Amino acid sequence: MTTIIELLYKFDKYLVTQLQSNTFTSNLLITPTSKFITEFLIIVFFGLLSYEIIYWSGIYLRLWEYHAKDIFKEIPIHCAHINIKLNLIKSDKLDKLKKHYDEKTKINYQTNFINLLKQNNNNNDLFELKNFIKYYFEFSPDDFEMNKEPEFGSTIKHLREKILRLFKESDLFNEYDHPKITIDDVKIYNNLNQEVPKQENENYLSKCNIETGNVIDVIIII
Structure with a gap:
């Protein structure tokens, strides 16, 4: 005292x-x-x-949560447009694909440019296309106004469907003819290079680390 x-x-x-x-x-x-x-x-x-x-x-630091998070819910800004880099892969190389993106995720945290170059050189034979094809997607109200919570924007499933429809309408699909391709064969990777699983199909882009202006990878299994 x-x-x-x-x-x-x-x-x-x-x-x-x-x-x-x-x-x-x-x-x-x-x-x-x-x-x-x-x-x-x-x-x-x-x-x-x-x-x-x-x-x-x-x-x-995520040591504890905001005390009123259930009362004042944060609504993320929905994804208005994104760029995707598209490539194809054969089903027998899925293990290598997983390893590729696991390494890419680690490189994101290490920001090691030399490791990134080595990784790219070691995976030249992984994908069917020598270079990724770039596409630009915009999301209008038609893409999300039917959702339960349209303020969150478009869903992962809707993006998979848009990509698959675009792929099937392209000359590329005729070259790699595979009539059994479904949205389950469209692999989406968010801005952290993490695969967005099928379980998140009904979830929103903005809740899966896909935000306006992001450049994300999309791999279609053929």
């Missing part, structure tokens, strides 16, 4: 010294009442500031 009292005394002495060093703040210490109110407000201010810093830092 003595230690706490000593600390409070030292804090009071330090605070008074700092306030008296300025003409404006020294006027706040004229009477015992004004001195008490001033010190109380300063302590409350720094207490609240420390609490907010710790609280929001914990949320950012």
Whole structure:
């Protein structure tokens, strides 16, 4: 108890010294009442500031969740347009494909350009097309107004269907004729190079790390 009292005394002495060093703040210490109110407000201010810093830092670091997350739900901005890079792969190379994107995900975190070049050189024989084909997709209200929650935008399933329809209408489909191709054969990778699983088909792009302006990979199994 003595230690706490000593600390409070030292804090009071330090605070008074700092306030008296300025003409404006020294006027706040004229009477015992004004001195008490001033010190109380300063302590409350720094207490609240420390609490907010710790609280929001914990949320950012995912140590705990926002206390009112079930009341004030955050609505992400729906995906308005994306660029996709399309390639094809044979079904007997799916294990290699998984390894390819696992390594690519690690490289994203390491940001090692040399490793990225090595990986690209080692996977030249993985895909059917030498170069990825680039497409641009825009999402209008027609693409999501039928959804249960249209404010979230388009779904993963809808994107798979758009890509598959585009592929079947292209000359590329005639070259790699495979009539049994379905949306389950359309692999989508988000902006973290992680595959979006089939279980997320009814989920929204904006909830699967696919945002407006992203460039994502799409691989069709033939």
